Amino acid sequence: MNNTSKNTKILSFLRSSSVPILFIIICAVCIPLSGLSANMLFNEITTRMGRNAFLILSLLIPIMAGMGLNFGMTLGAMAGEIALILVSDWQIVGIPGMVLAMILSVPFSILLGLFCGKILNMAKGREMITSYIISYFINGVYLLVVLYMMGSVIPIKHSTIKLPRGYGIRNTVSLLNMRQKLDNLIPLKLNIPGVGIVKIPVMTFIIIAILCLVIVWFRRTKLGQDMRAVGQDMEVARDAGINVERTRIISIVISTVLAGFGMIIYLQNMGNIATYSSHSQIGMFCIAALLVGGASVDKASIGNVFLGVILFHTMFIVAPKAGAAITGDSMIGEYFRVFVSYAVITIALVMYETQKRKAKSQEGAMLAAAQDEGEEEKDS
């Protein structure tokens, strides 16, 4: 009896962490094939950790509030981009530029978050597909603002970021004078034996660490407790007097604001804004990374974020090279990593839905077992 329960425990552990395990295997196979040096790999991963972790952390709070994977984090990314475009037109550079952009992005993010939260409250039970469509819808509004209103309604001075026709923003906006200013604020180069010199973006990591602490702290607040309650059972929470709708909206607003900050950190590392495409894939990659870290639609932790960044981005770095090594075509690897991102999300969604149904069918089995036991007792 004891043995079987142990076995089922191991099995359920394997099932719940099947995605990370699968990724460890993929990475283990691809790393040697890719021929990348340990030094390069480590440097890439630390860079990407600094670049993406903040963005992915922004997904945690809506999951806590039971709203699933927030595909609407793209909204925050757009707010961050708009703030950065304006700041870069005002020629505010370096760290002050970033701080200003963050402050500036907050009102945009809050507005978009309120909109998104309101809509999601109208579409309870299908939050994910709705937030996904919202991201497209707001993308349209973003285009309207950036492509038509900037330069005509919203003053844009510099011709370097304006389209030659006089309004609208160019395809790329350079952030050269902000590039990696945060990452290099406290320079640190670690010499790891066997790996070589690894550059650590210390300040970015400190900010990420602070955000982690804030999230941990947030879970202990009344609001955090309410969100967990709402996430688990809306009706019970409502009966207890919690304002469910408001709580859900707040969770989305917080997520959007954090995503805005995350996008600014992301772009300062990249050193330029791809005005019309930076945000479009960001939601998908962040969600995929989180899921790879072992999170599910209704449960995610800070640990999932970091494990996810490491595994997902290792795959991301090595896949094209490994693909090229196997097939002689580098495009295969490119497509492979896109495929894997989508497949991971698909698998996570399918597992989430099937588990919801499995819980139901177990009750019947228990009843039958109870009756059989009763029969046996009677017989004996």
Place this chain on the structure above:
Amino acid sequence: MQKEKSWFGKLVENYGLPRMIITLFLLLLLVLCPFVGADLPTQISNIIARFSWNGILVLAMVPMVHSGCGLNFGLPLGIISGLLGATLSIEFGFTGPLSFLAAIAIATPFALIFGTGYGWLLNRIKGGEMMIATYVGFSSVSLMCMMWLILPYHSPNMVWGLSGKGLRTTITLEGYYNQVLANFLKIKIGNFVIPTGSLLFFALLALCIWAFLHTKTGTAMTAVGSNPVFARAAGINVDRIRLLSVIMSTWLAAIGILVYEQGFGFIQLYMAPFYMALPAVSAILIGGATVNKATILNVIIGTILFQGIVTMTPTVMNNIIHTDMSEVIRIIASNGMILYALTRKTEGSK
């Protein structure tokens, strides 16, 4: 006055406010057309042509909506079956109109296989269909991106000239089935062109769906979508009906993309099928369908309205404000329409 208002209110209620706005917008565009110097017959021909390309893709939504599987965001899966049919037909050396028939014939088994797997999956995750359908579509498209490179295609018309392997991103259909339906019984009066064959083909498939919905199984499908518990209590195998609907949708999508290609003149591979689901979804919603109710009429109206907006806005807007805002308008309008449908309370579903 009072009476008139209630009449108007009723119309809005029946027709739906967003659809009303879109219809009025399209009418406005048509009225403005001659004033901005655009040629009305050409414009209308354009709308008809685009309708004939896209109609079947929109029609592919109908079976799944009927069986309660929601909007088929997994349309790309069916499109991939169609693309396999198209490329294999060329690879096997079929040319001219025959290549179109061959493409349909080859696409069909793929659609059946993919549709079965897809339907089986959707039956296991009832309630979360739409999100998973989206990602099934995405995953399959990105998987096929690899396949287009790896699969041993040889036809010089399709593979990259330099390396001699891997399919090109766009393949011209000149000499194959370009305009094969459109040219059948084509009517041309001045600038006004009607691709009769394409329209007839659409009509044929629409008729088949209409007829199917009048049969015993079709009735069962509607009932499953309307109230799955009722259907189960009436002895219907709900899962089997849903599976059938998914297969039908997938097959229609496969045929739809072939018809689209014959109008467009090219096969588009790789990431092209990626975002084909959203225009089809918003088209049928604009036509007045909801998440669990759709008719052939919704398909026709929706496709005309959607394609009308898509073709008319660039020309008209360009002429009025000298800016091509059509993209933005289309994105906002079509996604707004989907949002509107998703936030409607749907009783009876689930």
Place this chain on the structure above:
Amino acid sequence: MKNKRKIIFRIIALALIIAVAACMFVIGRGHTVYFDNKELTGPDGTVYEPWYQIEVLVNGERVARLAEGDRGMVSTMGQDFKFEVKLTKQKGGKMQGGTIGVKLPYSIDGIIYNLPAMLAGAEESVYMEEFIPDPIEEETEDVVVTDEFAMPSEE
């Protein structure tokens, strides 16, 4: 009472954020400073001869080594700008040096300093000039990629 305290706190927080933002506007203003080692004729007819070579150092890092007629540049943040120059009068000549501090005008993005004039102690209006970027850039309209949702346009 309790509410009042909250309102005060909120106002303070908001004011603080606005103050930080304003502060960022001031300290974060970026400029591009161009250094010319060119001949310049002042409005009063004075001719400022270029040096054989000028090295410009900012924060101890060399940002430009200018021969006669050269122009160098550096991006900087804030209005207080300090730089060091190392001058050589003629080839093989002795190096002189010194530190110069200037106040950059807030409203100008690109500022050109004519070093010979500046070092000769001319008026600011003489050695300083606004840099106006060439308007003739690639006139080609960028192809704006909007969304992948777009359907392929016809023909």
Place this chain on the structure above:
Amino acid sequence: MSSMNEPLLEMKNISKDFFGNSVLSDINLTLREGEVIGLVGENGAGKSTLMRILFGSTMIHETGGYGGQVILNGKEVHFSSPFDAIAAGIGMVHQEFSLIPGFTTTENILLNREPVKKNLVSDIFGDRLNTLNRAEMDKRASEAIRLMGVDIDKKMVISNMPVGHKQFTEIARELSKEQLRLLILDEPTAVLTEREAEALLASIRGMAERGIAIIFITHRLQEILSVCNRVVVMRDGVVVKDTPADQTDVQQITKWMVGREVAGKAETSVRSHEGAKDILSIEKLWVDMPGETVRNVNLTVKEGEILGIGGLAGQGKLGIPNGIMGLYQAGGRVVFEGKEIPLNAPRKCLDASFAFVSEDRRGVGLLLDESLEWNIAFPAMQIQNKYLKKYLGGLVKWRDEKAIREVTEKYIGELAIRCTSSKQKARELSGGNQQKVCLAKAFALNPRLLFVSEPTRGIDVGAKALVLEALRRFNRESGVTIVMVSSELEELRQSCDRIAIVSGGRIAGILPANASVEDLGELMLSQVK
């Protein structure tokens, strides 16, 4: 125990009607500090409605309020929501758990009433960013658990708990409210094991000693006698008896609960089918229907009879037809005319010419968004290929709209369904007419055995009579065996030949329909779980 000072709660002349249907009239109830009263009555006697009024349920407001006065501590109160009632010191433990599954006992006890610590951030962004004071939460939870007198683990997560502990968590939550003066317990022992129930009763006594007044609703009469000071018996919306508990016994209470002037015509139609063959036999049936669990039911149905299945709500009577028809997971053996019918396969039952009229009209019984034609013809079309035209040698089975309309018109006439046309949407009909559509749907199948579940629930008196008459006629004229499940004993006695009473998920006994109400009532309460 009851003190002489003025009562804690007085309810005076309370009345309530739903759209003209009177459900409560002239209820008077007084309750003193530390007093425990047992409130008993059949389902539908008005207990829940009365408690809803007391607890300020919004549902009462939405349906037009109530008549009479509720006086708490000598002052008249009007609660517009349960939160008002809670603030005034009333607590209620519902039958359904209101607990967050992933929270610990402590967190659930203090749900949305957590003690907090202030901090700088909360001064700016509002009180919701106060941090939880875990130490204080633990202390309060312990205190509440101590008051309750039943030991439960403070740190256990609800989803890992046995049901009994969930119930205790709910009670502890009410006790943790400092203002609590009056506690309503709605069938709290229904889910408890015997030992847990004992503990609960002890805890009730303890709470009463501390001065909390308790209203205890249960079907287990023995418990009432052992713990309550007074018993209040309700029937058909009035209080029929209010008596000290030590002056009565179980038999008497049962009689008060079910006793009413016996309708004369009930006995006249009772027939005996002693000699008839067994058309259906059910052995060891279990059904997992939430809230209506069936455990080990054995039952035989005679050909041509109308068998009634009665019992209190939640005892499993609804599970029997739903389980046999495959709508909920079931196990056991069902034999129809000597052939075994596989379970969990609705189609097989329908093929064996069963039909089922579900109690859940809107959820299971109807296609609300489709026409009456579809609703009535659909099962017969699918199961028996009726109303179809066949083309291409049966390959194409086309809907025969004309035949469908004809059959619909026929039943509209026969059952007097009030509608604008046979094309009207089912959603637009009234409850009674919807029920008739459900019957028509079943009749159209020409079944040999018809299960009817709660045929008159939620429909008006006129329609009730029509529905019952239609069923009886269908039985008499077409010789169809009917199994009728209903909560209304009187209705069963009028229509059926035999009545099986389900209690605690099992058949407690089968009596002829003319058996006395008292006997049936006793069976109902015999194995209540």
